[in-house]
Amino acid sequence: MLNRKIQEAYQGIVAEESLKNNTKQWIQQERIRREQKHKPRPVLKLVAAISVFILLLGSGGAWFYFTPTAYITIDVNPSIELSVNRLDRVIGVQGQNEDGDVLAASLDLKGASYEEAFSLILEDSWIQSLLAEDAEMEVAVIGEQSSQNEQMQTALEQQAKGQGNIYCTSGSTELASSAAEVDLPLGKYKAYLVLKELDPSVQPQDLQSLPMPAIRDWIDSLQQEETQQEKSIAEESSQGEPQRNGNGKRRRQAHTSS
């Protein structure tokens, strides 16, 4: 049978021992050579480690510098927003409306401290003319770190002194979002929350067209009225005749008509 004949013929062909041993030796040498080739040399290892360190330092530094920790919105129509990092440097300038885009494009504020940036904005001829015409500017510091917010608000208030109708405020991003939902600037929204405590019937739109001094007067008058009422109640209760007064709506009407 062909099958058997071929098997018998090939049976005599076997690998020489020298061939097997030489192959084993060569493979072992080749394995060592390849392992050494892929093993990084000490100097290369050091260079690689330094490179990785620099890369990490660079990326960490970039993250540290380019992550905003606070925003300053300056609203005088034009409205712009400055992104400020933890080093108090301006890392972004964004127009909040069409005029804001024009103003943002005309100023070079990136890299400056937020105080320098605010000075440059106040010195801008367009802003100067608006403030000269008695336009009201609201400056709001928005951020999650209340200490940074307060520090920045104080610094901006100092700079704004004597410059016109500039009102500074600060708050968290959550508060700023709530203000945006009812279409009020942060300062007016905070005033609205105070007013609502004094008179629950107050609506956000009641404040929209009012200037800040008028809102402050409104708050003052309500607070005075409440103080007056508390005094009356105290006096009446001391005479043993409790008496109830009307509701808050009357108070609001009294203010708005004044």
Add this chain to the structure above:
Amino acid sequence: MRSEAEVNRAIDQYADMVRRVCFTYMKNFADTEDIFQTVFLKYVLSCVEFESEAHEKAWILRVTINACKDVLKSFFRTKQVSLDEMIDYPAAEIEPHSDVLEAVLRLPAKYKDVVYLHYYEGYTAPEIAQILNKKVNTVYTLLSRAKRVLQKELGGEEEYAES
């Protein structure tokens, strides 16, 4: 990378098989040594997880046959020998001591591997087709033609039973 023990075990287990394939294809011992180094280096470096011994054996066979063909192609390119000349090139430096082996070595190259795989290693045509990456029908045809040539050369009356 496979361990030294693994590759030594593979050399001990498959060296004879690799040697027979080399004997079928190669002209001299230097080429055979090259094939051994190529095949077992690929084995060391390969990440293939063998499911069984049969899988491992078939893998080594395929790598060996491909390595032999690569050497022949390389020889073919450098010496610019025609395909017909190459096919008829004497295959081994070991003197074949039987008429059967001489007849097998005289076969055209395309018949040699199927003859070896079927008649010596006992693979079926579908298995050979898988190892050589050929169509099953092509393997049947090659086996049938190889058998006719060998019968003619050896004067036998063997029949190829299709497995």
